[in-house]
Amino acid sequence: MALPGVSSQPIRSGYDTIIIGAGVQGLAIAYELAKRGMTDVLVVDRSWPGGGASGRNGELIRSAFASTEWCELFELSRQKWLGLSQELGMNVLFNRTGYAVVATTAEQAAQCRVDHDFQAGLGIRTELLDEREARKVLPAANPDLVRAAVLQEQAGFAHHDSVVAGYLENAARLGVQVVSGVTVTGLLRRGDDVTGIATACGRRVEARTVVNAAGGQALEINALAGLEFPLVASRLEMIVTQPLKPFLTPGVAALELLGYCHQTARGEFVGGTELPRVDESTSLNGTWTVLQDIATKFVQLFPVLAGTRLLRHWAGTVSQTPDLAPVLGPVPEIPGYLLSVGWVYGFMGAPAAGELLAEHIVAGTIDRRMAPFGIERTRTGDWIREGSLVVDMDLDEEAA
Numbered sequence: 001m002a003l004p005g006v007s008s009q010p011i012r013s014g015y016d017t018i019i020i021g022a023g024v025q026g027l028a029i030a031y032e033l034a035k036r037g038m039t040d041v042l043v044v045d046r047s048w049p050g051g052g053a054s055g056r057n058g059e060l061i062r063s064a065f066a067s068t069e070w071c072e073l074f075e076l077s078r079q080k081w082l083g084l085s086q087e088l089g090m091n092v093l094f095n096r097t098g099y100a101v102v103a104t105t106a107e108q109a110a111q112c113r114v115d116h117d118f119q120a121g122l123g124i125r126t127e128l129l130d131e132r133e134a135r136k137v138l139p140a141a142n143p144d145l146v147r148a149a150v151l152q153e154q155a156g157f158a159h160h161d162s163v164v165a166g167y168l169e170n171a172a173r174l175g176v177q178v179v180s181g182v183t184v185t186g187l188l189r190r191g192d193d194v195t196g197i198a199t200a201c202g203r204r205v206e207a208r209t210v211v212n213a214a215g216g217q218a219l220e221i222n223a224l225a226g227l228e229f230p231l232v233a234s235r236l237e238m239i240v241t242q243p244l245k246p247f248l249t250p251g252v253a254a255l256e257l258l259g260y261c262h263q264t265a266r267g268e269f270v271g272g273t274e275l276p277r278v279d280e281s282t283s284l285n286g287t288w289t290v291l292q293d294i295a296t297k298f299v300q301l302f303p304v305l306a307g308t309r310l311l312r313h314w315a316g317t318v319s320q321t322p323d324l325a326p327v328l329g330p331v332p333e334i335p336g337y338l339l340s341v342g343w344v345y346g347f348m349g350a351p352a353a354g355e356l357l358a359e360h361i362v363a364g365t366i367d368r369r370m371a372p373f374g375i376e377r378t379r380t381g382d383w384i385r386e387g388s389l390v391v392d393m394d395l396d397e398e399a400a
């Protein structure tokens with residue numbers, strides 16, 4: 001049985017806009033286009049809506065970052081998250097439990113102060129918690145590992161399936177056609193222009209605009225367009241445990257541990273860690289190595305987790321640029337081809353990206369919050385330096 005919102009109608013020979021990928025990015029763009037009256041839109045997915053990283057992520061949402069570019073884009077998104085359930089007429093289960101970036105070292109505690117002051121300068125409200133205050137907000141955390149925190153209230157986590165369903169059903173209700181089980185294997189060209197897609201079953205579908213929102217497979221679609229820039233696939237893993245009594249209120253990022261987590265309303269602990277290297281493999285199964293890393297670090301941080309049973313352990317793939325920031329917008333030398341790729345924080349960023357890219361498709365504008373994320377920086381090497389990401393990144397080493 002098809003998901004509500006997935007079309008069983010035949011694909012037509014042409015559309016104004018085709019979006020490759022029915023993840024949260026592709027569906028948010030489609031919904032925002034339809035909201036602006038542009039309903040001649042086809043979204044195609046080789047699997048099912050939300051079958052990529054959008055249904056496999058940590059669900060965390062914040063806008064308190066350490067660079068102007070990230071803060072401004074993600075603050076627009078957070079503002080939209082606040083009203084998203086109401087706008088979509090569907091509860092996306094946005095738990096505004098707060099989001100704490102936790103310092104586990106003295107050096108990071110000092111950085112917390114810098115980040116907090118920086119965020120305040122941009123009008124993003126966060127609280128700087130000293131050791132004592134941070135331990136109070138995280139009473140179950142190992143006190144030896146909590147040195148300070150930056151807490152953003154009105155941030156937290158939402159339910160990824162509800163978000164995908166909300167965008168999907170609303171886009172479909174407004175007239176967008178979303179089809180699953182259709183793999184794009186080629187792009188139609190007229191000179192330099194991209195003018196449509198070719199699918200695995202031999203169908204050719206024309207469009208004025210084709211958007212690459214193919215998540216971890218975005219590189220493959222770029223290859224079909226003959227487009228090259230530094231973008232790699234990267235595999236991440238997560239776990240969810242059996243329900244536990246409430247012990248953790250805010251969503252947490254512990255930068256030194258390369259870990260992020262939250263506890264759901266049902267009591268399950270959801271967490272993931274990242275290894276200090278990019279895993280370009282594509283399996284969606286969890287691995288023993290990462291499971292050990294996740295278990296070791298989170299039992300260290302929250303000793304209450306010792307002996308807890310796992311419910312599930314899984315993986316998902318994203319595409320990432322050297323600065324971990326998305327590439328959003330047009331490709332000057334390929335008219336008709338747009339990008340919404342390189343998303344590592346693409347769940348929380350989807351409401352903003354959907355709006356800004358839709359606005360670009362409809363009106364040709366490039367909003368100031370979208371502009372820094374254009375393809376240009378992948379050519380100049382003028383990377384965005386964002387210091388508050390859960391990742392082991394050294395841009396200077398990258399550039400060397």
Ligand SMILES: Cc1cc2nc3c(=O)[nH]c(=O)nc-3n(C[C@H](O)[C@H](O)[C@H](O)COP(=O)(O)OP(=O)(O)OC[C@H]3O[C@@H](n4cnc5c(N)ncnc54)[C@H](O)[C@@H]3O)c2cc1C
Pocket residue numbers: 020021022023024025026044045046047048049050051052053054055056057058059060061182183184185213214215216217218235236237238260272315316317318340341343344345346347348349
């Ligand atoms: C374990 C993990 C934890 C994460 N935690 C967070 C978090 O806490 N907060 C956060 O903001 N982000 C998080 N992310 C990242 C976030 O999930 C992604 O950035 C986001 O989901 C990207 O959305 P998307 O729509 O671009 O990609 P996807 O959801 O991957 O969707 C892309 C779609 O394209 C389809 N597709 C691919 N190739 C083709 C083709 N040739 N033809 C047709 N369709 C195709 C795929 O089937 C897929 O459904 C996490 C990711 C993972 C894996």
